[in-house]
Amino acid sequence: MINYFKDFILNVFLIYSPLAFYPYIIKFQNNSKLYRLMISIVFAVTIVFTMSFPVNLYNLIYDFRSIPLLVGSLYGGIYVSAFLYATVLVCRLVMGSPHNLEYALAFVPTMICIAVFLKRYKQYDIYKKMITAILMGAFIKIVTFTIYLLLIHNIDLLLLNRSETLKVYILQGAVTALVVFLIEFLQNYHHMQEKAVLSDKIKIVSEMAASVAHEIRNPLTSVRGFIQLMGAQGLEQEKKLFYQKISLEELERAQMIITDYLAIAKPEPEKIEKINLHDEVQYVIHVLQTFANYHEVQINVLLQENSMFMLGDRNKLRQSLINIGKNAIEAMSADGGVLSISLSKQKKDFVLTITDTGIGMTQEQISRLGTPYFSTKEKGTGLGTMVSFSLLRAMKGNINVASEVGRGTIFEISFPSNMTE
Numbered sequence: 003m004i005n006y007f008k009d010f011i012l013n014v015f016l017i018y019s020p021l022a023f024y025p026y027i028i029k030f031q032n033n034s035k036l037y038r039l040m041i042s043i044v045f046a047v048t049i050v051f052t053m054s055f056p057v058n059l060y061n062l063i064y065d066f067r068s069i070p071l072l073v074g075s076l077y078g079g080i081y082v083s084a085f086l087y088a089t090v091l092v093c094r095l096v097m098g099s100p101h102n103l104e105y106a107l108a109f110v111p112t113m114i115c116i117a118v119f120l121k122r123y124k125q126y127d128i129y130k131k132m133i134t135a136i137l138m139g140a141f142i143k144i145v146t147f148t149i150y151l152l153l154i155h156n157i158d159l160l161l162l163n164r165s166e167t168l169k170v171y172i173l174q175g176a177v178t179a180l181v182v183f184l185i186e187f188l189q190n191y192h193h194m195q196e197k198a199v200l201s202d203k204i205k206i207v208s209e210m211a212a213s214v215a216h217e218i219r220n221p222l223t224s225v226r227g228f229i230q231l232m233g234a235q236g237l238e239q240e241k242k243l244f245y246q247k248i249s250l251e252e253l254e255r256a257q258m259i260i261t262d263y264l265a266i267a268k269p270e271p272e273k274i275e276k277i278n279l280h281d282e283v284q285y286v287i288h289v290l291q292t293f294a295n296y297h298e299v300q301i302n303v304l305l306q307e308n309s310m311f312m313l314g315d316r317n318k319l320r321q322s323l324i325n326i327g328k329n330a331i332e333a334m335s336a337d338g339g340v341l342s343i344s345l346s347k348q349k350k351d352f353v354l355t356i357t358d359t360g361i362g363m364t365q366e367q368i369s370r371l372g373t374p375y376f377s378t379k380e381k382g383t384g385l386g387t388m389v390s391f392s393l394l395r396a397m398k399g400n401i402n403v404a405s406e407v408g409r410g411t412i413f414e415i416s417f418p419s420n421m422t423e
Contacts (some may be wrong), residue, residue, distance in 0.1 A: 014177055017052065017069050020044045021184055028192045042082050045074030046089040053093050068142045069178050072135060075116045076123050077185060083116050101154050108149035112142045128186045135182045136175040143171065218260070221252035228252075277316050279352055279417065280308040283345050286323045290331065290341075298338030299331050306346045312417045314397035322390035326356055326413055329387065333360030333411065351400075351416040363405040371403060 023044055030037045048070040056065035067090060075083035087109055095102050115138065123134060151157045228245040231237070287303055294301050330341055339359040346353055363371070371387060391401055398418055405411035 014066075017048060017066055017177060017181060018184075019051075020048050020070070021181070021188070024185060024188050025192070028189060038078050038082050041074055041078035042085045045070045045078070045082075045086055048074075049086060049089050050093050053090070053097065066174055066177065068139050068146075069174060069181060072116070072139050072142060072178065073181055073185070076120065076131075076135065076138075076182075080117055080120060083113065083120075087113055101150070104153035105146075105150055107153060108146045111145050111149065115141060115145075128183065128190075131186065132179040132182045135178050139174055139178045140171055143174070218256055221256040224252045225249045273315050273317070274313055275316060276311055277314055277319065278308065279310040279312050279354070280305055280345060282316065282319055283323070283343065283354060286320060286327060287343060289320075289324055290327045293328060294331050294341060297331050297334065298336075299334055300338070300340050302340060302342045304342070304344040304346075310345065310347065310352045310419070312352065312397070312419075314417075315393075318393045319397065322393045323354075323356075323415075325386045325390045326415075330356055330358035330360065330411065330413070333358055333362075335361070339410075347419060348416075350419050352419055354415045354417075356413040356415070357410065359410040362407040362409050362411055363403075364407055368403050368405055 023040075027037065027040045027044065030040060049067050052065050052067050052070065071086050071090060074086050078086075091102065091106055091109070094105060099105070119134065119138065123131060126134060148157075228249045232242050232245050283305060287301060291301060327341070327343075334341075341359075342355070342357040344355045344357075346355075371391075394401060394415060400416045402414040402416075403411065404414075
């Protein structure tokens with residue numbers, strides 16, 4: 003009896019082993035050929051193992067080959083079923099079992115039964131599937147043994163140890179039901195995950211569409227109003243020019259918004275080249291100088307050695323740094339402030355630090371920085387910062403932000419110094 007329980011536990015372990023791979027197999031359900039191939043391999047290996055380690059109970063040999071055979075057939079389809087049936091026959095032949103032709107003929111009715119139930123089985127709920135699997139498992143064993151023993155003229159063996167045989171059938175039914183339950187649970191969990199991901203994607207698209215409509219509507223509404231004003235009779239030429247200027251500025255703002263949205267779809271660098279980070283930071287400082295003077299902001303610069311090379315897209319790097327610099331300048335009060343920019347080599351990284359004396363941010367605002375639709379500016383969309391962060395990260399940049407309300411913000415952007423190696 004002890005050996006029986008050992009063999010039984012081993013068989014159960016071998017039957018449940020495919021479930022460890024099933025979460026990965028489910029992911030390929032959209033690719034029917036690959037899914038069927040993986041189901042065939044996993045359950046065929048299980049059949050071989052269960053047949054190699056049978057249960058010896060009162061000198062009668064049992065194994066649970068019918069469980070992976072049935073479950074693999076029900077969830078793999080007719081081709082998988084044929085392959086698994088062939089696996090049983092080949093394995094039996096290799097193991098030197100007698101009467102292989104008779105055994106193959108005894109399999110025919112069960113193959114037909116599974117083929118008939120395949121389409122219906124998929125429509126059942128989980129509990130009906132469990133009951134169907136139990137009944138079909140018992141049917142496979144009873145019909146196969148009965149026909150097989152009739153063909154070899156040894157039907158008397160069917161009536162020996164009936165109580166023990168019944169126990170084996172009950173155990174097989176319990177194991178089958180649990181396997182089906184776990185597979186259905188894994189499938190339902192996978193489908194729930196897919197629905198959740200799809201729901202998130204739909205939500206993002208909806209928010210994006212609403213945001214685009216809102217952001218574009220504002221400048222277009224202004225342009226429409228000014229065009230109507232320019233059509234008024236007796237309008238002075240000076241006002242016409244003024245209205246025209248504002249209309250063009252609003253159209254340019256709309257174009258910038260569209261550019262930001264398009265950049266979200268492709269934030270990766272387009273042209274990778276070896277660039278001197280020192281020179282690029284100097285270029286950005288020159289660009290920002292005029293903007294800083296207009297806002298009465300002083301720029302303090304501290305650049306170390308000029309041999310700081312990295313791989314990246316020169317234009318995208320400039321776009322990102324200019325955007326962060328402009329945001330830092332705009333974050334300062336009307337009375338001006340100080341923008342400090344430093345570049346240094348620290349251990350294995352090139353570190354660019356941009357510090358402002360602006361209004362600062364809370365921890366909650368920092369956590370949302372770089373996400374769509376969030377901006378500390380009244381008319382900002384947050385898309386410029388999002389695109390800038392995406393571009394810098396695509397060039398292996400690491401971004402850290404520290405801030406204190408009323409005292410300013412520090413952007414620390416680091417690039418690996420070994421990027422050109």
